[in-house]
Amino acid sequence: MKMGHAAAAIIALASSAAVLTLTLVFAVTGGEAPQLAGAMTSGSVAASGSVNVVTTILLDFRSLDTLGEASVIFASVACVGVLFRGSRRIGTEPGLGVLVRRSVGYLSALFLLFPLYIVAHGHLSPGGGFQGGVSLAVLLILLTVAYGSRPMATAVDPSRLHMTESLSALGFLMAGFVGVLQGTSFLANAAAGFPRGVPGSLLSGGLIPVLNAIIGVKVASGLGSIFFDFQSERGE
Amino acid sequence: MTHILIMVIIAPLAAAVAGSIAVYWSERLLRCVVAASAFAHAVFVTSIIVYVGDEGSMLYEVGAWVAPVGIMLYADALSVVILLILSAAHVVLVLHTFSAARASRGATWILVELLVAALSGIVVSGDLFNMFVFLELATVASIGLVAHKRSATGAGAGFVYLLFALVSGLLFMIAVVLVYRATGVLSLSGIAAEIDRAPEQAVRVVAGLLLGSLGIKFGLVPFHFWQAPAYEAAGSSAAALMSGAGMKVYLYVLIRLIFHALRVPVIVPRIGVVLLALGATSILFGHLLALAQRDLKRLLAFSSVAHVGYIFLALAAVSRGGSIGAAAAYGAILHICFHALMKSTLFYSGRSMIVRARASATERMRGVGRAEPLGFAAFMLAAVALVGIPPTSGFYSKWRIALDSFAGYGAFPVVVIAAGTVISMLYYARVLHLGLAEGERPPVTGAERTPTAALALVALLSLGTFSMGVAGPAIEAMLTGAAAVLADPEAILAVTTGGAA
Amino acid sequence: MLQQAMYVAAAIVFGIGLYGVLSRRDMVKICVSLSVMESSLIMILVALAYRPDAAAPIIVDGVATYVDPLPHALALTAIVIGAGVLSVALALTVIVHRAHGTSNIAVVFRRGR
Numbered sequence: 042m043k044m045g046h047a048a049a050a051i052i053a054l055a056s057s058a059a060v061l062t063l064t065l066v067f068a069v070t071g072g073e074a075p076q077l078a079g080a081m082t083s084g085s086v087a088a089s090g091s092v093n094v095v096t097t098i099l100l101d102f103r104s105l106d107t108l109g110e111a112s113v114i115f116a117s118v119a120c121v122g123v124l125f126r127g128s129r130r131i132g133t134e135p136g137l138g139v140l141v142r143r144s145v146g147y148l149s150a151l152f153l154l155f156p157l158y159i160v161a162h163g164h165l166s167p168g169g170g171f172q173g174g175v176s177l178a179v180l181l182i183l184l185t186v187a188y189g190s191r192p193m194a195t196a197v198d199p200s201r202l203h204m205t206e207s208l209s210a211l212g213f214l215m216a217g218f219v220g221v222l223q224g225t226s227f228l229a230n231a232a233a234g235f236p237r238g239v240p241g242s243l244l245s246g247g248l249i250p251v252l253n254a255i256i257g258v259k260v261a262s263g264l265g266s267i268f269f270d271f272q273s274e275r276g277e
Numbered sequence: 278m279t280h281i282l283i284m285v286i287i288a289p290l291a292a293a294v295a296g297s298i299a300v301y302w303s304e305r306l307l308r309c310v311v312a313a314s315a316f317a318h319a320v321f322v323t324s325i326i327v328y329v330g331d332e333g334s335m336l337y338e339v340g341a342w343v344a345p346v347g348i349m350l351y352a353d354a355l356s357v358v359i360l361l362i363l364s365a366a367h368v369v370l371v372l373h374t375f376s377a378a379r380a381s382r383g384a385t386w387i388l389v390e391l392l393v394a395a396l397s398g399i400v401v402s403g404d405l406f407n408m409f410v411f412l413e414l415a416t417v418a419s420i421g422l423v424a425h426k427r428s429a430t431g432a433g434a435g436f437v438y439l440l441f442a443l444v445s446g447l448l449f450m451i452a453v454v455l456v457y458r459a460t461g462v463l464s465l466s467g468i469a470a471e472i473d474r475a476p477e478q479a480v481r482v483v484a485g486l487l488l489g490s491l492g493i494k495f496g497l498v499p500f501h502f503w504q505a506p507a508y509e510a511a512g513s514s515a516a517a518l519m520s521g522a523g524m525k526v527y528l529y530v531l532i533r534l535i536f537h538a539l540r541v542p543v544i545v546p547r548i549g550v551v552l553l554a555l556g557a558t559s560i561l562f563g564h565l566l567a568l569a570q571r572d573l574k575r576l577l578a579f580s581s582v583a584h585v586g587y588i589f590l591a592l593a594a595v596s597r598g599g600s601i602g603a604a605a606a607y608g609a610i611l612h613i614c615f616h617a618l619m620k621s622t623l624f625y626s627g628r629s630m631i632v633r634a635r636a637s638a639t640e641r642m643r644g645v646g647r648a649e650p651l652g653f654a655a656f657m658l659a660a661v662a663l664v665g666i667p668p669t670s671g672f673y674s675k676w677r678i679a680l681d682s683f684a685g686y687g688a689f690p691v692v693v694i695a696a697g698t699v700i701s702m703l704y705y706a707r708v709l710h711l712g713l714a715e716g717e718r719p720p721v722t723g724a725e726r727t728p729t730a731a732l733a734l735v736a737l738l739s740l741g742t743f744s745m746g747v748a749g750p751a752i753e754a755m756l757t758g759a760a761a762v763l764a765d766p767e768a769i770l771a772v773t774t775g776g777a778a
Numbered sequence: 779m780l781q782q783a784m785y786v787a788a789a790i791v792f793g794i795g796l797y798g799v800l801s802r803r804d805m806v807k808i809c810v811s812l813s814v815m816e817s818s819l820i821m822i823l824v825a826l827a828y829r830p831d832a833a834a835p836i837i838v839d840g841v842a843t844y845v846d847p848l849p850h851a852l853a854l855t856a857i858v859i860g861a862g863v864l865s866v867a868l869a870l871t872v873i874v875h876r877a878h879g880t881s882n883i884a885v886v887f888r889r890g891r
Contacts, residue, residue: 045801046801048800049796049797049800049801050797050801052796052797052800053793053794053796053797053800054793054797056792056793056796057789057790057792057793057794057796058789058793060451060788060789060792060793060818060822061785061786061788061789063451063455063482077345077346077461077462077848078461078827078844078846078847078848080345080346081346081847081848082835082837082844082847084346085835085837085847086837092836092837092838093835093836093837094835094836094837094844094847095835095836095847095850095851095854098847098848098850098851099851099854099855101340101342102340102342102346102347102348103340103347103348103404103406103407103851104339104340105339105340105348105402105404105407106348106406106407106410106851106855107855108290109395109398109407109410109411109413109414109855110410110855110858110859110862112290112293112391112394112395112414113410113413113414113417113858113859113862113863114858114861114862115293115294115297115391116388116391116414116417116418116421116862117417117862117863117865117866119293119297119384119387119388119391119418119421120388120417120418120420120421120424120866120869121865121866121869122384123384123385123388123421123424123425124421124424124425124432124866124869124870124872124873125869125872126384165836166836167834167836171854171858200301203297204298204301207294207295207297207298208298210294211291211294211295211298214287214290214291214294217287220340220341221280225341226280226283226337226338226339226340226341226342227280227283227287227339227340228339228340229340229341230340230341232340232341233341240837264865267865267869270869271868271869271872406852406855410855410859413859413862413863416863417862417863417866420866420870421866424870424873428877429873429874429876429877429878432870432873432874432877433870433874433885433886433887434886435866435870436805436867436870436871436874436883436886437886437887439863439866439867439870440799440808440812442863443812443816443863443867446859446863447815447816447819450819450856451819451822453852454819454822454823454826454849457826457848457849457852458826463848
């Protein structure tokens with residue numbers, strides 16, 4: 042951290058060489074392709090009815106990982122909230138001219154469509170709750186830039202945003218408990234009786250679209266409240 | 278199927294979520310949630326202990342998926358001991374903070390619950406990547422606890438911690454990638470089954486990466502820089518949780534991965550010498566750095582660094598396998614448990630002294646022993662135990678470690694342990710001397726007094742450190758079970774092929 | 779061949795990130811460099827998943843080989859976690875900057891002691 046550029050360059054070069062040799066050597070010597078990949082790929086549709094294997098892994102096979110990462114976001118929101126506690130003032134971003142505001146206002150309807158599509162099609166195409174949620178949070182930022190912080194803060198109450206996040210986290214846990222109530226496991230999907238649907242159609246994947254929607258709301262509100270927390274700091 | 282295993286994660290997690298909603302209504306509601314969570318967590322942990330005591334191990338399929346495809350949770354005699362430590366630390370933290378009656382800021386509780394959820398998740402997780410996820414969750418929650426006082430020093434300490442934690446996460450992630458490349462699976466049992474096919478070089482590199490990554494987490498000597506400022510900035514209670522329980526969980530990860538999943542001692546026997554060297558360095562440097570500190574919490578932080586070293590000495594002997602390994606495993610488990618108890622006691626009783634002296638600098642402790650006799654006595658009793666004076670628990674476990682490492686590696690580790698003991702005696706003696714010195718006593722307003730209930734709790738803990746050494750046999754059955762698991766390189770392998778699911 | 783090239787690219791990105799972490803003193807720049815390092819890991823994960831002539835892991839009729847989906851899932855998880863940690867790092871930077879009027883990492887280590 043306190044280091045001459047030359048020394049830093051040498052260390053960085055050496056480490057990246059090490060990473061390179063590590064990965065290259067093991068890529069060559071690693072043996073045959075992992076058989077797990079095949080099992081997951083071929084089992085995805087039968088397991089959940091979702092044609093997107095990555096989504097099936099994230100929200101069905103390894104849904105506990107997803108609960109964990111959602112909790113990481115939750116924890117960072119809590120952390121940032123703790124750090125900026127007491128400086129709950131609204132930012133002083135003035136907003137842009139009337140032309141920009143008008144056009145952003147009209148465009149925001151279209152902009153809203155994009156995250157909704159990503160979330161709704163999470164089990165069909167690349168995307169899902171996290172990606173859609175992030176773009177939804179970007180919409181919040183865009184609107185704040187265009188309209189200024191004060192009108193935004195009155196339109197979207199930051200504390201309500203926080204509450205939305207907590208409620209959707211609770212929703213995630215509740216969705217997990219359906220499996221427990223059905224006598225199988227926490228976060229069980231098809232095993233808990235969620236319908237697989239017709240693979241490839243919008244209504245398929247059982248629990249997966251539900252979880253995607255919940256995560257979408259959660260990530261959007263979580264990142265949104267982080268953004269407002271950072272904003273509020275400027276009020277000092 | 279019983280759901281207790283997932284519940285140890287879900288209960289505190291749900292409490293964190295519910296708490297963040299409850300805090301909108303009142304602080305009191307939040308406290309109810311937290312108390313309920315601590316209680317529920319303790320109940321779940323107890324039932325796991327009972328179940329594992331009967332059946333030997335416990336498996337849970339999250340999402341109804343079996344191991345290589347899905348994530349399975351797993352608990353055996355070893356994880357049960359760590360869970361017990363965690364749950365006890367959680368309950369004590371809640372009891373202490375409630376009785377100390379300081380207006381706790383709501384959001385901090387949410388972070389505590391998240392940390393407990395993450396640590397429980399790490400312990401019961403039977404999947405390498407899932408462990409990584411929970412490790413990161415624990416990191417974020419810990420940073421919040423370190424920086425929650427919002428002082429500039431707190432934020433700085435949090436940032437330093439975060440830098441180290443990020444590097445630790447990177448190393449762990451590289452290890453995950455390499456393991457996945459080498460074995461094609463991520464579940465611990467699967468890795469244990471497949472690791473023989475992996476090139477020895479890969480095992481060596483992964484072991485190195487994991488030692489680096491987890492070494493940062495528990496502050497092994499070359500990576501100890503973050504720990505002292507972090508504990509100094511964090512509240513004493515948070516530090517007690519992080520040092521008492523958090524560190525043990527990271528040690529557990531190391532044991533699980535290095536000894537059981539990768540079976541490094543079998544594949545690369547030289548790991549023993551590495552562990553020995555790391556342990557010895559940590560003991561000496563940790564104690565010497567503690568001696569140089571002028572701040573109570575920093576002193577305790579460096580003493581933690583040293584005590585990781587003792588456990589490493591025991592683990593080094595465990596890696597020798599055979600009867601030496603089996604004996605040393607017991608010493609390691611013993612010291613893990615006792616250190617959790619002693620260090621928590623030191624942080625809690627230290628808090629009462631810090632509150633009284635209105636500063637954590639050791640110079641300000643002058644006369645604190647007269648002003649706050651109960652807290653001070655508790656502190657000294659735990660310190661005596663930590664130094665290892667018979668018949669305290671610390672003596673018992675240190676003695677075991679000394680014997681076992683002598684059997685494994687000759688006189689060198691014994692000399693290190695002796696030297697460490699002498700140094701630690703020096704710095705606690707200084708605290709004793711300062712505490713009993715005649716000092717001008719500042720007038721006591723209400724704020725400097727630790728409530729009696731909190732002091733009683735601390736005294737109870739302190740007596741625990743003392744009596745554990747005597748009453749050790751009472752918990753012996755549980756600890757021997759854990760030690761047997763620890764010493765068995767095929768612990769994980771045997772369980773899953775047995776197919777308890 | 780493509781896979782090897784991806785590993786090389788990942789190693790270069792890793793080196794750039796590490797250089798940044800080691801040579802910069804501004805906390806924001808350190809945060810940026812760390813996330814650059816993290817993205818090199820994502821690249822390694824993507825490279826790990828690569829199969830010659832394989833399709834993206836979205837099941838379509840008539841396609842037989844797909845790339846390994848698991849590293850993709852791990853990469854997504856790692857990205858989200860990285861974002862969460864980064865937001866905390868930046869928040870800490872803001873707090874330090876507010877207290878000291880600078881985001882130079884040196885103030886964190888000096889701390890008036």
